[in-house]
Amino acid sequence: MKEQIVYEDNHLLVVNKKVGQLVQGDKTGDESLLESIKNFIKIRDAKPGNVFLGLVHRIDRPTSGLVIYAKTSKALSRLTQMVKNREVKKTYWAVVGKELIPQSQRLVHYLKKNEKNNKAIVFPKATEGAKEAILTYNVIKTLDNYLLLEIDLETGRHHQIRAQLSKTGVPIKGDLKYGAPRSNPDGGINLHARKLEFIHPVTKENIEIIAPVPQNDAVWRACEE
Numbered sequence: 354m355k356e357q358i359v360y361e362d363n364h365l366l367v368v369n370k371k372v373g374q375l376v377q378g379d380k381t382g383d384e385s386l387l388e389s390i391k392n393f394i395k396i397r398d399a400k401p402g403n404v405f406l407g408l409v410h411r412i413d414r415p416t417s418g419l420v421i422y423a424k425t426s427k428a429l430s431r432l433t434q435m436v437k438n439r440e441v442k443k444t445y446w447a448v449v450g451k452e453l454i455p456q457s458q459r460l461v462h463y464l465k466k467n468e469k470n471n472k473a474i475v476f477p478k479a480t481e482g483a484k485e486a487i488l489t490y491n492v493i494k495t496l497d498n499y500l501l502l503e504i505d506l507e508t509g510r511h512h513q514i515r516a517q518l519s520k521t522g523v524p525i526k527g528d529l530k531y532g533a534p535r536s537n538p539d540g541g542i543n544l545h546a547r548k549l550e551f552i553h554p555v556t557k558e559n560i561e562i563i564a565p566v567p568q569n570d571a572v573w574r575a576c577e578e
Contacts, residue, residue: 354393360562364428364555365421366390366406369564372417372541377408390422410436413512415527418445418546419564431554436509442550445504445514448543448572449523451495459489460517464510472530473516486510488517494576499526501576503547514544526572543572 360367368386370376375385391404407429409421421441423429435441463476463483476483487507494501500523504514512531518524519531525544527537537543550561566573 354389359419359564360560362556364423364425365432365553366424367419367421367549367562370412370417370420370546372415372537372539372567375414376411376420386420387422394424409433410441410509412546413515413542413544415541416544416546417541417564417567418544419443419549419562420546421549425555428554432551435551435554439507439509440551442548443506443509443546444548444550445506446545446547446566446576447490447502447504447514447518448496448499448526448576449502449518450526451498451500452523454492454500454521454523457489457491458521459487460521462486462517462520464513464516466511473510473512475516475520484508484510486513486517488514490518496572496575499572515542537570539569541567543570545573 357368358366359369370386375383377387378385387406387408391406394404405424407423409423409432412418412420421432423432463478463480464473464486465483467474485508488504490502490504492500493503515525515528515531524532525542527533528542529536545566548563553560566577568574
């Protein structure tokens, strides 16, 4: 756990989540990062009682990268509001197939969650029950067989990046759910929450955090070289 913590102070803790880790408990019953971090803090700091830790935002289980947890209730309520107000800037990296796509593009779609298969349905225009989803991507590196995209999110919808890129004809590497031809050996997808920028909810200083990519993936390593 120690090596996954990329930022910590009295109010916040930011981890670089590994592929397959749950940010919080779900119906699988698998141990979540929330529980693991609580246990880690309890032992490390020799805390006698319960450890307070609140999840500020989520990323999907097959995704890697930055997740913010709050260590105080004050930080939790302020950060949750900041995320809602889009005051936390999130930048993602995604590896997609080498297709002919514009170098840079702003994608606007409308997404509706299908509860049965836990998948986002993408509509090109406003549709009843669908929420507007906006992102901008830039191709920042060309590899032998893949492109590396840097993505800035304007909205935070369920499976937004996965669904929008798939609709554009470039599903994320390993993302079978959204049309990738093959799975990845670790069962994850090549989507990484790379960078977070925000004003600290208590100290008001500028925070910018960058997460290294998973080192067990040769394609990811090539992206960072």
